[in-house]
Amino acid sequence: MKPTAIRFYSSNSVTVRDIRIINSPLCHLKFDNSKGIEVDNITISSPENSPNTDGIHLQNTQDVEIQRSIIATGDDCVSIQTGCSNIHVHHINCGPGHGISLGGLGKDKSAACVSDIIVEDISMKNTLYGARIKTWQVLITFICA
Numbered sequence: 001m002k003p004t005a006i007r008f009y010s011s012n013s014v015t016v017r018d019i020r021i022i023n024s025p026l027c028h029l030k031f032d033n034s035k036g037i038e039v040d041n042i043t044i045s046s047p048e049n050s051p052n053t054d055g056i057h058l059q060n061t062q063d064v065e066i067q068r069s070i071i072a073t074g075d076d077c078v079s080i081q082t083g084c085s086n087i088h089v090h091h092i093n094c095g096p097g098h099g100i101s102l103g104g105l106g107k108d109k110s111a112a113c114v115s116d117i118i119v120e121d122i123s124m125k126n127t128l129y130g131a132r133i134k135t136w137q138v139l140i141t142f143i144c145a
Contacts, residue, residue, distance in 0.1 A: 004030045004057075012036050022046070028073065030057040033083075037064040043071075048096040048126075050074035055097065058084050067091050076101040077127070078119075082112040089118070095125035103134035 005024035008014055013036040020043045021028045028044045031037055037058075044055040055071035058064060060083030070093045071077040077094035080087055080102045089100065100119050105112030112135075124130050 004028070006030070007032070008034050008037075010034065014038070015040070017041055020044075023050075024053060026052055027054045027057045029055065031059070031061045031064070033060045035062045037061060039064075039066040040068055042069045044069070045072045046074055048072075048074055054079045055094075057081070058087065060084065062086050064088065065090075069093070071097065073097045080114060080117060081105075082110070082114060084117070085115040087114075087117045090121045092121075093123045093125070095123075095127040097127055098132075099124060099127040099129040100131040101129070101134055102132070104136055105134065106136040108136075 003025060004027040005021050007030040009032045011034040015038045017040045023046050046053040052075055053073045054075045055073045055077045056066060057079045059081040062085045064087045066078060066089045068091045072095060076098045078089055078100045082105055102114060102117060119131055
């Protein structure tokens with residue numbers, strides 16, 4: 001599996017500020033199972049045709065502020081996955097890429113919970129989407145006797 005450039009796991013009160021991450025082979029900046037995250041004034045870039053190169057990926061993470069940054073990738077500028085709450089993303093220049101994504105939620109019929117997500121003051125340029133919610137289709141079958 002390709003590596004993520006920078007990953008924080010089970011971390012609290014993390015500030016990532018004034019850095020540049022270029023050409024990660026996979027996700028650039030990832031937070032898993034963390035709380036109290038501030039991302040400010042960073043630049044993330046990879047080629048537009050590079051797959052699975054999310055700029056910032058959040059999963060099972062709470063109390064996050066992402067602001068005043070430039071993100072240009074071949075995938076999501078910011079990806080917010082299940083288990084995230086109290087997320088504020090603002091004043092971001094996004095693109096190229098896939099925009100800001102919430103999900104994919106519900107993969108393999110799993111429960112997917114997110115709450116208190118605010119995305120505002122985002123500049124999108126050459127993005128496939130703006131902001132989107134990605135869910136997995138669930139087929140429920142009933143058998144009656």
